[in-house]
Amino acid sequence: MRTVPTLSTGVEVDIVSADVCDFEAVKEAVKSVGPIDVLVCNQGVFVAQEIVNQEMKDIRSMINVNFIGTVNLVKAALPGMKNRSDRKPVSIAFMSSQAGQVLRVFRVFLLSSMRHLWAFCVM
Numbered sequence: 001m002r003t004v005p006t007l008s009t010g011v012e013v014d015i016v017s018a019d020v021c022d023f024e025a026v027k028e029a030v031k032s033v034g035p036i037d038v039l040v041c042n043q044g045v046f047v048a049q050e051i052v053n054q055e056m057k058d059i060r061s062m063i064n065v066n067f068i069g070t071v072n073l074v075k076a077a078l079p080g081m082k083n084r085s086d087r088k089p090v091s092i093a094f095m096s097s098q099a100g101q102v103l104r105v106f107r108v109f110l111l112s113s114m115r116h117l118w119a120f121c122v123m
Contacts (some may be wrong), residue, residue, distance in 0.1 A: 020069030
């Protein structure tokens with residue numbers, strides 16, 4: 001899904017929706033908008049249960065959406081961002097909730113996926 005709202009400054013913003021866990025879908029979404037100026041990675045999912053009660057599918061979902069989804073976005077967008085013909089500056093923004101900042105028994109997989117993301121960002 002794609003929408004193009006115009007900000008009060010007159011700048012058009014492409015908003016694209018895709019399953020971040022599906023690299024092919026992410027590549028198609030990136031292709032649909034062309035070279036990206038600013039990529040905002042703000043997807044996230046959290047299942048609030050103790051580890052012993054969490055289903056493996058929920059654990060995989062948290063890691064896939066929170067970490068692999070971000071890697072998919074950056075990997076799909078970065079080549080076009082680096083090769084822009086206009087050579088304007090580009091930005092990648094990573095956003096997350098504060099929930100992963102405090103270790104709690106039921107947040108272990110949220111925290112681990114966010115720490116993977118942190119390591120990915122600083123490289």
